[in-house]
Amino acid sequence: MLLQLRQNTGYMDDHWAAAAAGHVEAGETIFVAAQREAAEELDVRDLELDYVTVMQRTRYDEPIDERVDFFFTARSWSGEPRILEPAKCAELRWCRLDEIDALSHPVVPHEREVLLRLRTGYVPTYLSFGFTGS
Numbered sequence: 289m290l291l292q293l294r295q296n297t298g299y300m301d302d303h304w305a306a307a308a309a310g311h312v313e314a315g316e317t318i319f320v321a322a323q324r325e326a327a328e329e330l331d332v333r334d335l336e337l338d339y340v341t342v343m344q345r346t347r348y349d350e351p352i353d354e355r356v357d358f359f360f361t362a363r364s365w366s367g368e369p370r371i372l373e374p375a376k377c378a379e380l381r382w383c384r385l386d387e388i389d390a391l392s393h394p395v396v397p398h399e400r401e402v403l404l405r406l407r408t409g410y411v412p413t414y415l416s417f418g419f420t421g422s
Contacts, residue, residue: 289385290382291380292306292307294377300396303396304394304396306399308326308329310324310325310328328373329372329377330380331368333367335362336363337360341412341413342356343415343417344414344419345416357398
């Protein structure tokens with residue numbers, strides 16, 4: 289998997305995170321938004337994406353709203369991933385799922401949850417994170 293080390297964003301700085309992420313813009317599907325974000329952040333194009341899961345999340349100790357995140361894996365792409373937003377990304381790193389616990393910085397907690405499930409080979413189509421009893 290390809291991870292980015294976040295910096296200067298005000299949210300989860302100094303954490304490893306999915307290499308490309310962002311918000312859906314008006315008129316976009318989630319697939320188009322994922323492809324656009326990968327092009328804007330990593331300079332990769334022609335992504336063939338597989339849907340993995342959707343996660344409803346909250347963090348009572350962080351000043352964020354409730355969020356819904358969609359997770360994909362990429363089967364193929366064109367281009368060599370590189371940092372296009374150096375003010376927000378300190379480093380890119382390829383690593384295996386079994387290496388996430390040995391990384392130099394923690395992984396964003398809700399993303400770590402999905403990665404750990406990918407490592408087991410089973411990810412439900414819906415996850416919740418941060419809710420009491422979830």
